[in-house]
Amino acid sequence: MPNRRDPDAPGRGAEARAIGSSAPPPGLEDLPWELPHRFLGLDGPEASFSEAGAVIMPVPYESTTSYGGGAREGPAAILEASRFLELYDQEQGEEPARHGIHTLPALELTREGSTAAMEELEAHYGRVLEALEGRLPVMLGGEHAISAPAIRATARHLDGDRLSVLQMDAHADLRDGYEGAPWSHASFAYRTLDVADYVQVGIRAVSTPEVEVMEREEGVRVIWAEAMHRPGDDGWMDRALEALGPRVYLTFDVDYFDPSLVPSTGTPEPGGGDWYRTLRFLRRVFNEREVVGLDVVELAPTPGLHAPDFLVAKLVYKLLGYHFEAERGRADT
Numbered sequence: 206m207p208n209r210r211d212p213d214a215p216g217r218g219a220e221a222r223a224i225g226s227s228a229p230p231p232g233l234e235d236l237p238w239e240l241p242h243r244f245l246g247l248d249g250p251e252a253s254f255s256e257a258g259a260v261i262m263p264v265p266y267e268s269t270t271s272y273g274g275g276a277r278e279g280p281a282a283i284l285e286a287s288r289f290l291e292l293y294d295q296e297q298g299e300e301p302a303r304h305g306i307h308t309l310p311a312l313e314l315t316r317e318g319s320t321a322a323m324e325e326l327e328a329h330y331g332r333v334l335e336a337l338e339g340r341l342p343v344m345l346g347g348e349h350a351i352s353a354p355a356i357r358a359t360a361r362h363l364d365g366d367r368l369s370v371l372q373m374d375a376h377a378d379l380r381d382g383y384e385g386a387p388w389s390h391a392s393f394a395y396r397t398l399d400v401a402d403y404v405q406v407g408i409r410a411v412s413t414p415e416v417e418v419m420e421r422e423e424g425v426r427v428i429w430a431e432a433m434h435r436p437g438d439d440g441w442m443d444r445a446l447e448a449l450g451p452r453v454y455l456t457f458d459v460d461y462f463d464p465s466l467v468p469s470t471g472t473p474e475p476g477g478g479d480w481y482r483t484l485r486f487l488r489r490v491f492n493e494r495e496v497v498g499l500d501v502v503e504l505a506p507t508p509g510l511h512a513p514d515f516l517v518a519k520l521v522y523k524l525l526g527y528h529f530e531a532e533r534g535r536a537d538t
């Protein structure tokens with residue numbers, strides 16, 4: 206287990222105070238305190254909002270889960286696991302964390318029903334977007350329902366450019382409501398078809414009405430999981446990229462992954478994505494399109510099984526590395 210805390214570094218307490226954390230009182234700064242419970246456990250200037258290129262926004266919301274529950278524990282588990290990641294990324298040849306990652310406190314939504322909570326989140330997310338001033342918003346869920354308000358607020362914020370959503374998922378979530386809830390995890394995509402086009406990747410469990418929506422809607426492109434797994438054929442990556450517009454919101458349901466990698470999710474479907482092929486695709490997405498926001502949802506941690514939590518934390522860090530890499534590329538041209 207890497208221990209990144211440098212016991213000889215002076216003034217950690219002062220730095221922590223500067224970024225508004227629970228800093229130790231004066232005179233106790235040099236005791237061996239644990240890393241802060243924020244993304245990567247960062248405690249230097251790179252964790253401050255002013256220095257940040259990306260901002261983590263935990264939304265531990267869960268209300269309409271249909272099968273296995275626990276997604277409300279997802280954000281805390283991701284942050285906890287992230288504290289044990291290595292900061293160096295050999296694919297980037299650097300520590301992407303140095304570009305600054307700020308972690309917001311968890312956002313608590315009203316418990317007066319899913320419709321009220323999702324309306325509230327759309328308003329809050331819009332205000333966060335204004336305050337970020339171009340920093341990448343990274344929302345951690347929570348159930349997939351939270352993506353709809355984020356996508357609606359992002360589409361409004363873009364003002365003109367039609368938003369493309371890249372949805373990595375086992376499910377299409379194109380139901381017109383589910384179990385009486387219009388703003389369900391199973392209907393978030395349907396709720397946003399009026400403001401965004403969709404490219405859905407890794408899909409392998411859908412209902413007949415959802416297939417009818419896919420066939421009817423011009424703005425929905427589906428890459429079935431079967432197409433991703435044809436040996437030696439990465440053509441699906443090109444087809445997905447071609448269907449994406451210039452501005453992309455990435456929503457990543459962790460049930461996209463095969464349950465052998467991530468069993469800790471409400472509805473694990475066999476035949477999902479693997480690690481390196483998925484990263485290869487996402488690196489292209491970040492470099493060939495502009496990702497304007499992203500979320501990672503539906504991790505429901507299993508007590509005693511921390512590998513899935515660690516994988517999802519590492520996924521978030523890889524995505525941030527790709528974002529910073531793409532920003533450098535855009536700055537150079």
Ligand SMILES: [Mn+2]
Nearest residue numbers: 375376458460
């Ligand atoms: Mn799903």
